[in-house]
Amino acid sequence: MHELGVIIEVVKTVEDFAIKNNITKIDTLVLQIGELSAMIPRYVEACYPAAVDGTMLQDTKLKIEILPGNALCRKCNKVFNIIENKGICPNCNIKDYELLCGREFKIKEIIAC
Amino acid sequence: MNTYKIIEIKQSVFENNDKQAELLREKLKKDKTFLLNLMSSPGSGKTTTVLRTIEALKDELNIGVLEADIDSDVDASAVSKTGAKVIQLHTGGMCHLDAEMTRQGIEGLGTEELDLVILENVGNLVCPAEFDTGACKNAMILSVPEGDDKPLKYPLMFSIVDVLLINKIDAMGIFDFDIEAVKERAKKLNPNIKVIPISAKTGQGIKEWTDWLRNEVKNWNEN
Incomplete structure (x- = not known):
């Protein structure tokens, strides 16, 4: 389970973004995770409360959008x-393809109050 | 009713880390220090390989080592006996190093006089592959007892490294390890990968490995 370390990085990035853009309260964080990325959405959800504990994102909701792992033959x-x-x-x-998408792991948006 | 505002960020999670990694590489270039990121699973012989590498190159290069582990300093104490400058980094449970942690380690070592720094990453074939540490080149070790199916199971690691060292080839007779299959599987993921079979224990193949490394250090520090 390496999701925790990565999510802590996400939280830092969002906090930086919020400070720079004068956002004081966040309601929801929306992530995009590719099917082929090494991040498992179920584990991301499980460790989210621990990662946001004591940060600006404490008590925020997490929404995950799954992006398909597509290839071009x-x-x-x-x-x-x-x-x-x-x-x-x-x-x-x-089996000879070029990867088009699916390895993404992105912070898509935040919903601020 | 609250009014909510959606603010687009559209940022790759690794973007922050990638930026820091670029900054670190620029600093290393200025300091004329080559950073090698060495990755593998636990028990593949990373520390023994590092010791062999130091032994082969210590007369011509000033070498520093960053030992990254979740805990303990057994590796750092083994390496320090070679006379190389060594720093133990504790990731505190984290399964990989990121560029910021690497930068702190590099700062602790002080690179001004060092030609080569070897970063012995946390033993793990998954997460270290996801994070650019700021290294100039990436190498990994796959040891014979681990099996020849590893490129199939951990494709990302094999696709991001410049060199694959196949260690413990002295034990090849005991295990069903198909070295040609590994080469083929690794090259399919990464056509430019250089594969060097070694035995850190007997010293076999170490010359080819250290020749490659010496050449890379030279190219980095000259251009």
Whole structure:
């Protein structure tokens, strides 16, 4: 479980952002996590209360949006979901792709009061 | 009713760390110090490899070592016996080092007189791969007893390193380890990866490894 360390980093970034933009109260933090990133949404949610404890984000809500892990087949140019297809192009049955998205881990937005 | 305002941030979580890593690299360039980030799972022979590396290069380079562990100083005390400058970093439960922690370690070492700093990262094949430490080059060790399937299980680590050291090759006969399969799997993830089989115990392959390292240090510190 390495999520805690990473979420502490997220909290720091959001606090910096809030200070710079004169935001004093945050209601919700919205994160975007790619299906292929090494962050597991369930664990992120589990460690969130510990990471925000004693920070400006204490008592805020966490919302996670999942981004799909998509690939482009190098042979036929079909776009397909890596997890659903186990990395194999459903068109030509080969595993030779370029990663398009899915490794993201982003702070999308905050909802401030 | 409260009025809520949505404020877009759209920032990659790693952006902050990436910026700090760039700053650290700029400082290292100015100080003419080469930082190597060495990663692997626990027990793969990182410390023994570091000791061998120091032994091979200590007459020509001033070497410093950053030992990162969750706890204890056993590695730092082993390395300090070689005469290299060493600092033990405790991550306090964190499974990886980030650029800020690395910078603090570098500051503690004082890089002005050092040509090469080896960062022995926390033993872990997952998280250290996600964080740019500010190192000039990244290396990893995979040891024979761990198995040849590791590039399949931890693809990110194998795709971000410049060098893969395959350690404990003296034990190859005891384990079902297909070195060619590892090379093929690693190259598929990372076509530019350099693979060097070594035994930190017997010294086999250490020359090829330290030749590569010496050359990288030279390139970094000259240009």
